[in-house]
Amino acid sequence: xxxxxxxxxxxxxxxxxxxxxxxxxxxxxxxxxxxxxxxxxxxxxxxxxxxxxxxxxxxxxxxxxxxxxxxxxxxxxxxxxxxxxxxxxxxxxxxxxxxxxxxxxxxxxxxxxxxxxxxxxxxxxxxxxxxxxxxxxxxxxxxxxxxxxxxxxxxxxxxxxxxxxxxxxxxxxxxxxxxxxxxxxxxxxxxxxxxxxxxxxxxxxxxxxxxxxxxxxxxxxxxxxxxxxxxxxxxxxxxxxxxxxxxxxxxxxxxxxxxxxxxxxxxxxxxxxxxxxxxxxxxxxxxxxxxxxxxxxxxxxxxxxxxxxxxxxxxxxxxxxxxxxxxxxxxxxxxxxxxxx
Numbered sequence: 001x002x003x004x005x006x007x008x009x010x011x012x013x014x015x016x017x018x019x020x021x022x023x024x025x026x027x028x029x030x031x032x033x034x035x036x037x038x039x040x041x042x043x044x045x046x047x048x049x050x051x052x053x054x055x056x057x058x059x060x061x062x063x064x065x066x067x068x069x070x071x072x073x074x075x076x077x078x079x080x081x082x083x084x085x086x087x088x089x090x091x092x093x094x095x096x097x098x099x100x101x102x103x104x105x106x107x108x109x110x111x112x113x114x115x116x117x118x119x120x121x122x123x124x125x126x127x128x129x130x131x132x133x134x135x136x137x138x139x140x141x142x143x144x145x146x147x148x149x150x151x152x153x154x155x156x157x158x159x160x161x162x163x164x165x166x167x168x169x170x171x172x173x174x175x176x177x178x179x180x181x182x183x184x185x186x187x188x189x190x191x192x193x194x195x196x197x198x199x200x201x202x203x204x205x206x207x208x209x210x211x212x213x214x215x216x217x218x219x220x221x222x223x224x225x226x227x228x229x230x231x232x233x234x235x236x237x238x239x240x241x242x243x244x245x246x247x248x249x250x251x252x253x254x255x256x257x258x259x260x261x262x263x264x265x266x267x268x269x270x271x272x273x274x275x276x277x278x279x280x281x282x283x284x285x286x287x288x289x290x291x292x293x294x295x296x297x298x299x300x301x302x303x304x305x306x307x308x309x310x311x312x313x314x315x316x317x318x319x320x321x322x323x324x325x326x327x328x329x330x331x332x333x334x335x336x337x338x339x340x341x
Contacts, residue, residue, distance in 0.1 A: 021095040023340040025107070025290070029087035031334030033203075035076040036083075038117050038327040040192040042256065043069040043128065044310055046319040050137045060131040065186075067319075069126045072192030076118035083200065085113035085332060091209070093340065099217045100233055100284075109207040114200040115247055117327065123191055133182040138316025140168055147171065147316075148183040173312050174260045187311035187319055193255040196325075201249040203329070211239030211278060233284040237294070244273040245302050247327055256321065257308055266306075270325055274300020288340050296332040303327075 044067040050059040059065070091107020140147045148165035151157055157166030162180035173185025215235030222229040247270040258264025280294020303326045310321035 027338030029336035031085040033083040034330035038074040041071040041324040067189040072120045073122040083114040087111040111205040113203040115203040117196040205245045207243030209241035213237035231287045240277040270304035272302035290338045292336040
């Protein structure tokens with residue numbers, strides 16, 4: 001008797017599964033991204049083993065001399081905030097009941113969008129300089145002497161104003177005058193450029209989505225009036241997922257490098273990933289057609305780090321400029337169509 005009750009109960013649990021309906025689908029989505037917010041940080045550094053006068057203490061901690069970190073903040077203007085987005089989707093959808101009231105869909109996405117990164121609206125100096133340029137020395141590759149050095153008599157050196165020190169006549173600095181406080185003209189960290197891009201960048205994502213949904217079975221009631229009523233549902237969905245994003249441009253003009261005579265035309269590539277949330281409405285017109293209107297809210301940043309030679313070409317005083325781009329895109333409004341097989 002007990003075994004019979006268990007069997008009946010088990011079959012009772014399986015009975016609702018008979019209402020499961022599975023549909024593979026594919027579709028397209030057209031959307032507008034509500035702009036991008038970015039930061040562009042810069043910091044100069046160099047490796048230098050100089051020590052303090054009359055001391056073995058290094059001028060720079062661990063012989064790594066860092067300048068201030070300066071960050072520019074960017075956002076797109078209202079006139080250029082919206083960027084067109086196109087998405088291809090493919091996945092599988094399941095209805096949990098025979099009236100198609102509730103269900104679940106799992107699908108992958110491939111999205112492409114234009115990215116307008118906008119103009120700078122704020123600059124912040126975060127500090128970070130860890131040395132005094134007054135005590136930095138370097139080796140002159142032509143003579144092998146440490147510079148700056150005390151002016152000899154007679155004087156073959158170029159004098160540093162306000163001091164009794166000098167450097168070889170061929171020594172120059174492209175970004176700072178030689179002075180008592182900065183005898184070798186080491187470059188301070190420059191301000192980030194005013195505009196990141198004059199033309200939109202490319203933005204692409206690869207995503208995995210999971211949505212749950214609830215429908216109102218309008219056709220169930222309408223069939224009482226019109227027996228030939230087609231499959232007609234209207235509902236809401238909520239879900240989310242994870243995605244990997246890439247941002248790149250082949251026409252980035254690096255104005256900071258161009259100001260010192262370096263090649264200003266460089267490309268950048270940023271990447272990252274994280275999760276997002278989807279919400280919206282859906283409409284079924286027949287068993288094969290679904291239209292969605294929704295919003296996508298991403299919660300992640302994509303970043304890129306690049307390093308360039310910067311400042312003086314003297315091996316002892318040439319610095320490295322680190323540039324860090326971090327970008328977050330705003331929410332996206334979209335309309336999509338899917339065909340259910």
